[in-house]
Amino acid sequence: MAKKNTTKIKKANISTEDEFGKLIKLIVLVTVIFLVFYGITFLVNREKEEEEETSSGAQIQYDNILINDLLTQPNDEYYVMVYDSDDVYNVLYQTYLGLYASKEDAIRYYTADLNNPFNSSFVGEKANFEIKTIKDLKLNASTLLKIKDGKIKEHYVGEKLKEYLKEISASEED
Numbered sequence: 094m095a096k097k098n099t100t101k102i103k104k105a106n107i108s109t110e111d112e113f114g115k116l117i118k119l120i121v122l123v124t125v126i127f128l129v130f131y132g133i134t135f136l137v138n139r140e141k142e143e144e145e146e147t148s149s150g151a152q153i154q155y156d157n158i159l160i161n162d163l164l165t166q167p168n169d170e171y172y173v174m175v176y177d178s179d180d181v182y183n184v185l186y187q188t189y190l191g192l193y194a195s196k197e198d199a200i201r202y203y204t205a206d207l208n209n210p211f212n213s214s215f216v217g218e219k220a221n222f223e224i225k226t227i228k229d230l231k232l233n234a235s236t237l238l239k240i241k242d243g244k245i246k247e248h249y250v251g252e253k254l255k256e257y258l259k260e261i262s263a264s265e266e267d
Contacts, residue, residue, distance in 0.1 A: 158203045160212045163240065164227055170241045172202035179208070180235045182255065189258035196262075207232060222248050 158166065163173050174190060176183055193199050207216060217231030222238075222245055224230050230245075237254050239247035249257045 156203055158205050159209070160205050160207075160215045160230065160232075161227060163203075163205065163230070163238065164243045164245075166201075166203060166240070168201050170200050170239075172200065173205055173238045173240060174202060174235075175205045175207055175232055175238065176235045177207045182235065185255065186235065186237075186258060189255075189262040192262035193258070207235070220250065 158173070160175060163175075166173075174186060176186060180186075190202055190204075194202065205212060214228070215230055215232055217233055219231065220233050220236070221229060221231040224245065234250055235254060237249040237257065238245050
């Protein structure tokens, strides 16, 4: 009987050693797979970082202004297109302004979003263009303002806005 017990113990030791060996192999396999994926991820991220470093930096945009700065731009004469982002004619306005800007004799134009929270104090039920200070300005729709020497010289709203933009954007050949 004593022999049977030692055989069983030896079999139990052998089977425990087999299980332990399988566990070690599994741990090594999982570690190798993890290291391979880590290496691939590291290489991909390094390539992306190199691409980002070679791309151009942030560019400052000077064409979109706040209404508060409407009269203080560096040019002596310029337009400011104050647009209501809900206006269905915005694409038309931008098309006309793009055509106008491509002309040789075009004066500079800026844009301002009437729905920008920083411009909310300039929104009113009724438009007011007769101003002593910029704080008196009130707008209620998309408007083109012509500014000269820090003063509003002309303004166009509604149908007059569309007609004026069409007129200034038309080529001389038309």
